[in-house]
Each structure stands twice: as C-alpha cells, then as structure tokens.
Amino acid sequence: MFAIKVEDPAMAEAVARTIDKRFENTADETRSMAEKDFMVNFLKQLGDIGMMVRWILFAVFFTLLLVVANTMAQSVRERIPQYAVLKTLGFTDNAVLAFVLAETLALCAIGGLLGLGISAMLSQGISANSGGFLPPIIVGAEVWIAGLVAIVVLSLAVGLLPALRARRLRIVDALAGR
Numbered sequence: 001m002f003a004i005k006v007e008d009p010a011m012a013e014a015v016a017r018t019i020d021k022r023f024e025n026t027a028d029e030t031r032s033m034a035e036k037d038f039m040v041n042f043l044k045q046l047g048d049i050g051m052m053v054r055w056i057l058f059a060v061f062f063t064l065l066l067v068v069a070n071t072m073a074q075s076v077r078e079r080i081p082q083y084a085v086l087k088t089l090g091f092t093d094n095a096v097l098a099f100v101l102a103e104t105l106a107l108c109a110i111g112g113l114l115g116l117g118i119s120a121m122l123s124q125g126i127s128a129n130s131g132g133f134l135p136p137i138i139v140g141a142e143v144w145i146a147g148l149v150a151i152v153v154l155s156l157a158v159g160l161l162p163a164l165r166a167r168r169l170r171i172v173d174a175l176a177g178r
Contacts, residue, residue: 003035040135061150064111069158072104076162083166084174097167104159105152112151116144 004019006012016032023030033041076083083096116139123137 004032061154065154065158068104068108068111068154069161071107072100072159072162075103076100076166080166080169080174081177083169084171087169087171093167096169097163100163100166101155101159104163105155108151108155108158112147112154116147119143 004015006015012034016034019032020030083099086096086099087093120139123139127136127138
C-alpha cells in the first residue's frame, strides 16, 4: 500500500489512472483510489455497520420503553389517592387519563429532545473532524420528524396502560387503599 500526495487535486484521477495503467496485466496489478474511498471500503470489510447500528438503536429503544413504562406504572401506583382526590373534586375520568398521558409525554419529550439535540451537535462535530474520511452525518428534518414520532409512539405505548388504570379508578377503593 502506497500513499501518493498530488500537488493539484484536479489531477488525482489522472494520476491514479496512469499508475493503474502502468501495472495493468502484471503480477502486481494496482487499484488506486482516493483515501476517502479506501476508508469507506475498509469500514465495509468490518460488516454492515448500518445494520449493526440499527440493531443497537432498536435494543436501546426497547430498553427505554421498559424503563419509562416502569417509571410510569410506579408513578401511577404511588399517586392513586391523589387521582381519587382529583375525581372527588370533579375531574372526569378522561381528564385523569389525559393527566397521566401528558406526564408520560413530558417525560419522553425531555429525554427524546435532549437526545436529538445532542446527536445533532455530535454529528456536526464528527463530520467536521473526520478529515473527509467519513461521509457527512446529517441530522436533518426527517431525523427530527422521526424522533418526534418515536417520542409520541413511546409515550402512548408506555403511558396508555397506567393511564387507563387511573381512569378506571374507583374513588372509594383508592382512598381506602385497596
């Protein structure tokens, strides 16, 4: 493996073709490429990085789903008497359901927006400091939209059961501690 630095970047392709042509049909044929292409090919040898990252993100998302679901279930269990007082004061079942879902959405939104913001900043830093070896990482509008959809879906997935439990709560049973 040889690294050749050309004075004029516009001539890089012509120099690569000349080198490859010189060693064509010999026992030591060459394959000249830009350093960026070499790095991309090198990373491809490690495996399908995109698939690995997707599976890791799926595992992280599933773990977050379990953690937030546990947090919300415990939160509702601890505040059963307070929901009973709300119902006693005249709040409807649907209002209590909305309170629990809003709390879940707030919890997921704080974490999700913080994660999206950090990933946007890190992606800019990685792209700027990779020296052109990695393709640019862009956290654009489609990533933000997908993140917001994931926040809402996660909120509904983990908050719906505790919210329905709070909605079905009977005042007498809740205040009696049953």
